[in-house]
Amino acid sequence: MGYGQRVARTKKLYAALTRRGPHRVMRGDLAFAGLPGVVYTPAAGRSLPAVAFAHDWITPTRRYHGTLEHLASWGIVAAAPNTETGLAPSVLNLAYDLGTTLDIIAGVRLGTGDISVHPAKLGVAGHGFGASAAVFAAAGMAVKPKAVFAAYPTITRPSAEQPAATLKVPGLTLTTPGDAMALSSNAVELSRVWKATTLRTTLKAQSAGLAEGRRLAQAVGLPGPDRGSQKTVRALLTGYLLFMLAGDKEYKDFADPEVDLPKAPALDPFAEDPVKLQDKVAALLKT
Numbered sequence: 518m519g520y521g522q523r524v525a526r527t528k529k530l531y532a533a534l535t536r537r538g539p540h541r542v543m544r545g546d547l548a549f550a551g552l553p554g555v556v557y558t559p560a561a562g563r564s565l566p567a568v569a570f571a572h573d574w575i576t577p578t579r580r581y582h583g584t585l586e587h588l589a590s591w592g593i594v595a596a597a598p599n600t601e602t603g604l605a606p607s608v609l610n611l612a613y614d615l616g617t618t619l620d621i622i623a624g625v626r627l628g629t630g631d632i633s634v635h636p637a638k639l640g641v642a643g644h645g646f647g648a649s650a651a652v653f654a655a656a657g658m659a660v661k662p663k664a665v666f667a668a669y670p671t672i673t674r675p676s677a678e679q680p681a682a683t684l685k686v687p688g689l690t691l692t693t694p695g696d697a698m699a700l701s702s703n704a705v706e707l708s709r710v711w712k713a714t715t716l717r718t719t720l721k722a723q724s725a726g727l728a729e730g731r732r733l734a735q736a737v738g739l740p741g742p743d744r745g746s747q748k749t750v751r752a753l754l755t756g757y758l759l760f761m762l763a764g765d766k767e768y769k770d771f772a773d774p775e776v777d778l779p780k781a782p783a784l785d786p787f788a789e790d791p792v793k794l795q796d797k798v799a800a801l802l803k804t
Contacts, residue, residue, distance in 0.1 A: 527770045531779045534752035538591030543628055547596060550621045552614065554578055556596035557589035558632050566638035566762035567594035569618040569654070571611055571647025573728060574671070577602050580728040581644070587751045593758055594634050596622050608646065608673040612653035615641050619662070638762045642666035642754060644727050648690075649677035652707065655688075656680030664688065664761035666754050667714070669724035671701040678703065681711035688714035689757050689772070691750065692784065693724050708786035715774040717753070717781040722746035749780055
């Protein structure tokens, strides 16, 4: 296949992944296993891939139902714990809950008993605070997930850069052109120590735009949802997991760091000098 044909094919796949997939979707509750949260599945299927998804700061899981449903419509079981949603959450506790979520969905039959998850097709993902939690979760799991997706990770205490430096699990990390100067963002810093991740910059997306509906964060002046950002992240996340977890080679470009995906070119985290904290503060004061 020539370069032009490959680019055209990837654009077509990307466009399709911004829309709902072919599967009818079912919703369940993780509370049956003692953990607050939700799970979305295709209506039927055996040995399916699955991902545990972690929310951003003070953003309950219901703000991601559209994203979870989107994944399930493409054949991926998607579950999210609704824990650590307060003003002072623990990233370590949320990371632990991600591991518990995977144990639950991989250990029982879902739906009416005709849906199952393959134990070797598991991944973790997250947004903002939850993206850093996903890194902690992957690093701490005895049996490593096959992939990690970190959408616009933010600084946590303890720092996610510590486990990321030891993480050999492949990952995809998202940033935006303005995130490098944001006080809360650590996408570039994570990518510098996490050798197995690919850093992509979503050119027109907003880092806070993935969450749906009105967020509590908006009350303190933080950005709200953005439909364009949701489409972009959902397409990148779905394509990446379809290749990394399901092994569908049609989507291999979504995991190839040498391929510039639509609206999300790969970025070299070492292309520029590290952004110092004082530079971020100075940029903030100028706004």
